[in-house]
Amino acid sequence: MNQTLRNNYRMGGYLLLAVGLINWRYQIDDAGVASRSLLIAIPGVLILAMTFIKPLDKFLASKAGMTIVTVIGALLVGLSFLN
Secondary structure (H helix, E strand, O other): OOHHHHHHHHHHHHHHHHHHHHHHHHOOOOOOHHHHHHHHHHHHHHHHHHOOOHHHHHHHHOHHHHHHHHHHHHHHHHHHHHO
16 A cells, blocks of 8 residues: 555544544543543554555455445444434
């Protein structure tokens, strides 16, 4: 995978992690906030980790990998706005 694409995935992973943690912090008094925030943050950590593992890095470079990660990332960012 080229470096630009790898960096884009890493930034997406960082984005989901940050949004999940910010959501947790600002809704700390709400019941169930931990599970909702972790639902956003954990996939971010997984995407970030996938960029460092060679076989998963190759999957991310494929058309299917790009589509899956983009759709899941967009849905999770949308969830963070509705949450």
